Amino acid sequence: MTICRMNFKSQVLDLSTSVNVYLPDNEVMIAEAPILYLLHGWSDDCNAWLDSTNLIRQAQAYPFVIVMPQVGLSYYTDMIAGGDYFTFLTKELPQKIAQWFQIMPQKKKTFVAGLSMGGYGAFKWALTYPEQFCAAASLSGALDVVNIWRQKPERKKHLAAIFGDLDLLTDSRNDLFALLKNPALVEKSCETHFFQMCGTEDFVYADNQRFLQIAKKTLRNFEYQESPGDHNWDYWEGAIELVLKRFAGIYEENKNVL
Numbered sequence: 357m358t359i360c361r362m363n364f365k366s367q368v369l370d371l372s373t374s375v376n377v378y379l380p381d382n383e384v385m386i387a388e389a390p391i392l393y394l395l396h397g398w399s400d401d402c403n404a405w406l407d408s409t410n411l412i413r414q415a416q417a418y419p420f421v422i423v424m425p426q427v428g429l430s431y432y433t434d435m436i437a438g439g440d441y442f443t444f445l446t447k448e449l450p451q452k453i454a455q456w457f458q459i460m461p462q463k464k465k466t467f468v469a470g471l472s473m474g475g476y477g478a479f480k481w482a483l484t485y486p487e488q489f490c491a492a493a494s495l496s497g498a499l500d501v502v503n504i505w506r507q508k509p510e511r512k513k514h515l516a517a518i519f520g521d522l523d524l525l526t527d528s529r530n531d532l533f534a535l536l537k538n539p540a541l542v543e544k545s546c547e548t549h550f551f552q553m554c555g556t557e558d559f560v561y562a563d564n565q566r567f568l569q570i571a572k573k574t575l576r577n578f579e580y581q582e583s584p585g586d587h588n589w590d591y592w593e594g595a596i597e598l599v600l601k602r603f604a605g606i607y608e609e610n611k612n613v614l
Contacts, residue, residue, distance in 0.1 A: 357381050357416060359406070362456075368448045369439040375449070376402050377457070378415055378422035387458040390490075390607045392420040392600075393445075395432065395470030395477045398498070402426035405596070408589045414597045418604045420467070421459060425449055429514050431501065432477030433530055436520040446481055446488075461488065463547075464610045467603050469493035471592050472560070476501060476532065482548055483535040491549035491606050495595045496587050499552075500533065500563035502526050507559075532567065536574050546576040549606055553595050555585025 358379040366373050379386055394411075396404045402424045405411050415422060430441035450461055466489050470478040475497025482492030498504050505515050505522055519525040527534045535541055550571065554564040561582075568580050581598070585591030 357412060359412070364452065366444055366448060368444040369441070371439070373444075374402050374426045375452075376406060376424040377453070378406075378412065378420075378424075379457075380415065380419055380421065386421060387460070389419050389421045389459070390465035390467065390603075390611075391453065391459055392422045392603065393449075393466075393468040393478075393481075394422050394424050394596075395468070395474030396424065396427070397470070397472035397474050398429065401428075409593045409596060411596060414600055418600050419607070420600070420603070421457065423449070423453055427477075429518070431473055431498075431515075431518050431530070432480060433518050435518045436524075437517040442480075445477070446485060463488060464490050465607060467491050467493075467607075469495065469551075469596070469599050469603075470497070471495040471595075472587065473498050475499065479532055479550065479552075480530070480535070482550065483532065483541055483545060484529070486541065486545040486548040489548050490610055491551060491603055493551040493553065493599045493603070495553050495592055495599065496555060496558050496560055496585075497552065497564065497567075498560055499567040500560075502531060502533075503563050503566075504560075533570065536567075536570050542574055549577040550575050550579070551599065551602055552578070552580045553598070554582050555587070555591045556582055557584065557586045558591075559587055 360377040363374050405424055427441045434440040434442045453459055468478045468481055475494030478492050479494050482489045554561055571578050
């Protein structure tokens with residue numbers, strides 16, 4: 357396997373940023389391999405998955421190219437006072453990956469997952485552009501950002517820079533519950549698999565339960581799994597291995613689909 361640690365100038369963000377890319381050693385040409393965008397959490401960066409888990413060892417059993425971008429404290433959002441990180445993530449970064457590794461975007465071989473803030477980002481990306489993804493996974497996702505705002509007053513300054521204010525956030529395109537209420541997006545999501553995981557001791561557990569109650573009635577291909585665990589790397593270490601295994605199974609089922 358190979359880890360590419362890349363620094364580049366983003367035209368969308370108008371600044372230099374970083375991305376780590378895991379390239380598997382297997383018989384499949386890299387250009388034909390499935391791709392997994394793996395998103396970091398609130399206090400992390402593009403190195404977090406590599407530094408805090410055994411991702412490299414786990415990933416060797418699977419065919420994925422794994423892309424780990426850096427987005428700072430952006431909530432994967434086009435910020436009110438900051439960079440257009442959602443546009444960077446969903447438009448510019450896939451174009452860069454295609455340019456660098458000749459991996460052309462295809463729904464049947466494109467996946468996204470993330471933890472905490474990254475779980476929010478993964479579901480937001482897949483719900484907004486479901487035609488791009490075979491599957492998406494949220495691990496301990498900060499899925500109810502409206503409630504996070506209310507629960508975490510110490511983050512108000514950062515959240516205001518991202519979303520503007522609570523009224524602008526509620527029922528907006530940045531509110532996952534609003535996306536679940538959008539009939540057009542839900543209809544387009546019918547062929548995308550959604551996989552939600554959360555530890556039962558996690559502070560976002562109640563938020564995940566609220567999301568679950570709506571998602572299981574709305575999304576056609578939706579799975580939920582919970583187990584004992586907190587909002588920490590001990591939980592995410594096991595969770596990402598389950599995600600890799602589940603995604604690999606979905607990929608094998610779909611890779612010959614035209």
